[in-house]
Amino acid sequence: MRPGNKFLLGSALIVVAVALLMIEGLKQFGQYSFNPSELAARVASDSSFYGVGLKLEAKVVPGSVKRDVASQTIDFQVSDGAHTIPVTYRGLAPDTFTDQQDIEVIVEGRLARDGVFHATSLFAKCGSRYEAKYQGSTKA
Amino acid sequence: MTLLGQFALWVAALVGIWGAAIGYSGRWRGRPALEQSVIRSVYGVFALLVVAAVCLWQGLVTHDFNIEYVSSYTSRNLPSYYIISAFWAGQKGSLLFWALVLSLFASLAQWLTPARHRSLMPYVAAVTLTIAVFFLSVMLFAANPFSRLSFTPEDGRGLNPQLQNVGMVMHPPMLYLGYISIGIPFAFAMAALLSKRLDPGWIQAIRKWTLVSWLFLSIGITLGMWWAYVELGWGGYWAWDPVENASLLPWLTMTAFLHSVMVQEKRGMLKRWNLMLIIGSFLLSIFGTFITRSGVISSVHSFTQSSVGYFFLAFLVMAAILSYTLLYTRWPLLEAEVQLESMASREAAFLFNNLVLIGIAFSVLWGTLFPILSEAVRGTKISVGPPFFNKVNVPLGLLLLLLTGIGPLIAWRKATTANLKRQFIAPVATGLATVVLLLLFGMRDGYVLMALGLAGFVTGTIVQEFARGVRARRRMYSESFPTAFAHLIARNRRRYGGYIVHAGMVIYFVAFSGMVFKREREATLKPGDSVELTSPYGDTYRLTHQGISQYEALNRVVTAAAVEVSRNGRPIGVMSSEKRQHVDSFGRPTFEPSTEVAIKSTPREDLYIVFAGAVSGTEEAVYRFTINPLVMWVWIGGVVLVVGGLLTMWPGTGPTGAPRRTQAGYQVQLVGAAAGKEQD
Numbered sequence: 001m002r003p004g005n006k007f008l009l010g011s012a013l014i015v016v017a018v019a020l021l022m023i024e025g026l027k028q029f030g031q032y033s034f035n036p037s038e039l040a041a042r043v044a045s046d047s048s049f050y051g052v053g054l055k056l057e058a059k060v061v062p063g064s065v066k067r068d069v070a071s072q073t074i075d076f077q078v079s080d081g082a083h084t085i086p087v088t089y090r091g092l093a094p095d096t097f098t099d100q101q102d103i104e105v106i107v108e109g110r111l112a113r114d115g116v117f118h119a120t121s122l123f124a125k126c127g128s129r130y131e132a133k134y135q136g137s138t139k140a
Numbered sequence: 141m142t143l144l145g146q147f148a149l150w151v152a153a154l155v156g157i158w159g160a161a162i163g164y165s166g167r168w169r170g171r172p173a174l175e176q177s178v179i180r181s182v183y184g185v186f187a188l189l190v191v192a193a194v195c196l197w198q199g200l201v202t203h204d205f206n207i208e209y210v211s212s213y214t215s216r217n218l219p220s221y222y223i224i225s226a227f228w229a230g231q232k233g234s235l236l237f238w239a240l241v242l243s244l245f246a247s248l249a250q251w252l253t254p255a256r257h258r259s260l261m262p263y264v265a266a267v268t269l270t271i272a273v274f275f276l277s278v279m280l281f282a283a284n285p286f287s288r289l290s291f292t293p294e295d296g297r298g299l300n301p302q303l304q305n306v307g308m309v310m311h312p313p314m315l316y317l318g319y320i321s322i323g324i325p326f327a328f329a330m331a332a333l334l335s336k337r338l339d340p341g342w343i344q345a346i347r348k349w350t351l352v353s354w355l356f357l358s359i360g361i362t363l364g365m366w367w368a369y370v371e372l373g374w375g376g377y378w379a380w381d382p383v384e385n386a387s388l389l390p391w392l393t394m395t396a397f398l399h400s401v402m403v404q405e406k407r408g409m410l411k412r413w414n415l416m417l418i419i420g421s422f423l424l425s426i427f428g429t430f431i432t433r434s435g436v437i438s439s440v441h442s443f444t445q446s447s448v449g450y451f452f453l454a455f456l457v458m459a460a461i462l463s464y465t466l467l468y469t470r471w472p473l474l475e476a477e478v479q480l481e482s483m484a485s486r487e488a489a490f491l492f493n494n495l496v497l498i499g500i501a502f503s504v505l506w507g508t509l510f511p512i513l514s515e516a517v518r519g520t521k522i523s524v525g526p527p528f529f530n531k532v533n534v535p536l537g538l539l540l541l542l543l544t545g546i547g548p549l550i551a552w553r554k555a556t557t558a559n560l561k562r563q564f565i566a567p568v569a570t571g572l573a574t575v576v577l578l579l580l581f582g583m584r585d586g587y588v589l590m591a592l593g594l595a596g597f598v599t600g601t602i603v604q605e606f607a608r609g610v611r612a613r614r615r616m617y618s619e620s621f622p623t624a625f626a627h628l629i630a631r632n633r634r635r636y637g638g639y640i641v642h643a644g645m646v647i648y649f650v651a652f653s654g655m656v657f658k659r660e661r662e663a664t665l666k667p668g669d670s671v672e673l674t675s676p677y678g679d680t681y682r683l684t685h686q687g688i689s690q691y692e693a694l695n696r697v698v699t700a701a702a703v704e705v706s707r708n709g710r711p712i713g714v715m716s717s718e719k720r721q722h723v724d725s726f727g728r729p730t731f732e733p734s735t736e737v738a739i740k741s742t743p744r745e746d747l748y749i750v751f752a753g754a755v756s757g758t759e760e761a762v763y764r765f766t767i768n769p770l771v772m773w774v775w776i777g778g779v780v781l782v783v784g785g786l787l788t789m790w791p792g793t794g795p796t797g798a799p800r801r802t803q804a805g806y807q808v809q810l811v812g813a814a815a816g817k818e819q820d
Binding site: 010014017022025029032034069071072091098 | 302372481491492495502506507510511514522523527528531535536539664733734735750753754755756762
């Protein structure tokens with residue numbers, strides 16, 4: 001075999017390996033990512049979506065956060081305006097997770113039959129993470 | 141002053157448009173005055189941007205809170221070094237910073253490039269000016285750093301506490317410097333295509349620039365990891381977040397370029413591939429900014445989202461279409477001069493290295509964009525997290541490590557069996573010995589065994605290369621060992637600097653494998669309570685909560701929780717982790733409280749303590765304790781890598797002039813003959 005062809009064979013092997021790893025990885029670790037309305041619509045039409053691991057992206061309902069420091073449990077509600085879903089999370093929350101306006105969270109976990117989302121991980125971001133809020137300012 | 145700054149931006153944009161238009165038109169040929177005018181536009185834009193930057197800094201330093209940017213990112217009680225760094229803390233300032241540095245690099249490129257590349261320079265000027273004009277128009281039309289408020293606040297909002305960290309002062313500018321400096325090799329590549337001067341001249345002219353940008357990207361990424369580790373408090377340094385991935389992508393393609401460009405220099409192959417890589421790297425650097433600024437992909441890092449992201453998208457698409465079209469029209473001029481002769485050649489090893497790097501880059505890009513792609517194609521958003529990236533990239537990373545060891549051992553063109561045997565015996569033996577030793581010590585994790593075995597193999601390669609070089613010098617010039625060692629590196633910086641960079645990568649891989657053995661425990665403790673945590677080496681840490689104290693510092697109220705630590709019964713000290721509530725100069729709270737972790741770092745492992753909060757009204761504290769093995773080696777690997785990188789680009793003697801093509805070639809024979817003088 002000519003070196004050029006051998007090289008092509010080797011490259012093909014690498015390309016196939018990368019493709020296979022990616023397909024396997026997606027099958028194994030791909031997660032649905034919903035907002036509350038999408039999740040509500042899914043479970044309404046297909047009840048097998050209860051108990052499926054997925055990601056939920058939404059805003060925290062201001063004032064809904066209840067922390068129990070001793071048991072490290074946080075209960076709160078998330079909403080996208082149309083649907084509100086209660087979430088319970090056990091663990092440490094990041095600094096950016098607060099009760100203020102406009103805190104967006106991404107929670108990973110499962111929706112239980114009782115309608116409560118049991119989160120195993122919690123990421124928070126706020127729309128102005130690197131900028132503090134200025135109350136009542138008007139821009140020029 | 142803002143008026144002057146604003147004026148400087150407008151004039152800079154106009155000068156930039158003039159220079160770019162004349163530069164592209166080619167009318168400067170045979171008209172030295174016009175050619176001068178194009179080059180001087182680059183210097184002019186730089187000077188104007190310096191004026192604009194001074195104006196912004198002046199506003200920051202004098203606390204002119206009427207300027208929106210100043211009041212958004214600083215306050216009266218902010219320590220002065222953060223006032224300086226607030227220049228790039230926000231989006232508008234970082235755009236100005238970007239344009240400033242780009243025009244500085246563009247001026248340096250004009251000034252430092254030797255006269256023999258002169259025919260490329262007006263085109264280089266035109267391309268760099270185009271990029272600068274893009275940044276200027278974003279500032280002038282969408283994100284003006286000099287815009288004023290309708291009123292003057294008494295104090296600014298202050299800088300986010302998470303950005304009040306040395307790592308964060310340095311990390312963004314380093315990463316920006318990396319992103320920005322890719323623009324220079326890109327400009328030379330475009331200039332070569334535009335002028336049809338596709339001889340290896342442009343490759344030589346950009347050698348240092350590619351190293352510069354690669355080095356800045358490496359430093360930026362490592363500092364980012366360090367910042368995430370000490371500041372964010374989740375106990376790790378890399379989370380495969382879209383923003384992190386965006387910084388890794390151009391690093392991967394630049395690493396591929398650094399290797400494949402050597403193949404073009406030595407053998408006249410891969411011309412098209414190299415152009416595709418450098419264009420791709422430039423586009424990925426713009427893509428990174430687009431990802432971070434537009435918010436199209438949900439990331440834990442959310443910067444101020446604004447229309448600015450779409451300016452970048454438009455620029456990205458335009459640049460991609462124009463540069464790849466230009467490459468396509470010059471395609472026939474880029475025929476390879478020779479064909480690959482053997483699979484057992486350094487060219488082949490470099491080609492595979494490139495493929496693996498591009499494979500990694502592709503999978504990272506795919507995984508990052510998958511939520512958007514799946515939503516567009518199937519209507520359902522599917523995202524992937526760290527498990528996906530680890531599954532794909534751990535095996536590919538190990539393959540890359542293997543090639544890191546193989547590349548330097550094989551000769552260019554074609555290696556003989558005898559040559560291969562002589563080169564490989566010692567490194568392979570080192571790798572196998574490492575695996576056997578680890579098995580004896582009870583290591584059973586397959587990937588870690590492979591990673592450390594390969595690390596042993598690559599270390600064997602590097603040590604052998606140095607040892608042979610030193611031995612040859614000692615024989616030839618009867619030098620002492622340290623002199624021979626120093627001369628070896630000094631006489632061939634590019635080669636031995638490269639090996640030191642490889643050593644840095646080996647250290648990174650060893651450090652990454654340490655994270656497999658991370659130990660973690662959360663606990664709620666009353667004063668006097670303690671928990672135990674066993675390290676992967678079998679040491680027992682005993683952690684006793686002592687109590688909580690509160691005090692006020694310059695711009696914050698601190699709640700500190702103290703933990704007394706002992707290892708195997710021997711006390712090793714008290715570690716204090718904190719919750720900080722930042723306040724403005726009137727004592728009003730700003731931002732959400734931030735966590736300061738306590739870290740005790742040793743070469744073996746880090747003890748990492750996060751104080752998560754106190755049970756209301758009591759001194760009962762919630763903690764997360766983590767043992768992170770080998771983390772210190774990530775930072776050490778970074779330092780080694782930077783030292784190696786600096787060596788390769790240190791000015792002075794070294795291979796210059798026309799690139800030499802390897803004719804006959806067994807590196808080993810050459811080492812003996814030329815005593816490691818000048819063959820890499």
